[in-house]
Amino acid sequence: DTAVSQTPKYLVTQMGNDKSIKCEQNLGHDTMYWYKQDSKKFLKIMFSYNNKELIINETVPNRFSPKSPDKAHLNLHINSLELGDSAVYFCASSPEYYNEQFFGPGTRLTVL
Amino acid sequence: DAKTTQPNSMESNEEEPVHLPCNHSTISGTDYIHWYRQLPSQGPEYVIHGLTSNVNNRMASLAIAEDRKSSTLILHRATLRDAAVYYCILRDVEDSNYQLIWGAGTKLIIKP
Secondary structure (H helix, E strand, C coil), rough: CEEEEEECCCCCCCCCCEEEEEEEEECCCCCCEEECCCCCEEEEEEEECCCCEEECCCCCCEEEEEEEEEECEEEEEECCCCCHHHHEEEEEEEEECCCEEEECCEEEEEEE | CCCCEEECCCCCCCCCEEEEEEEEECCCCCCCEEEEECCCCCCCEEEEEECCCCCCCCCEEEEECCCCCCEEEHHHHHHEHHHHEEEEEEECCCCCCCCCCCCCCCEEECCC
């Protein structure tokens, strides 16, 4: 059983396109997150979503938008993709915002 | 945000104990010390966390200095599967965002 899953695993696309990455957790957690890991391997929080409250990292461009159809899903939509968006994106979840986080396997996004 | 300092890399022999240090000289009284690790091509994985007292779980032990300005993650018997990047992170319970701020971590190399 996969606790936190992401699709797709790999995503290759052209500059200017719009794409989405899906995340699902079957752990019954209340809080979900999106992280970006760049080529230097630094992990940066992008969003956290807890009980319909969205906390946004102010450095994230507004081309990125999280969408949560229900508590088990937090999808990441990206508009007008740029070369600098190439990275590995990780979804995570936790029971509450202060608990340990469980991460998905990551989605490697390559923008050409 | 309180910061942590870790060595860039460490080597250890298989089946020997490993001590991974972390300095956090500016830690505040409400900062918890968290450790995560990231195996190659995988998402991060929670290891352990603590506040003041030493902590043990099935994966590792966490030794926290009396002044809390440093801590050590102890893997009691390293295996090849423990080769990963280990992150030491401070989380402030009084921070309403309570987000993980990731550093560069320590790359642990296990020699057979």
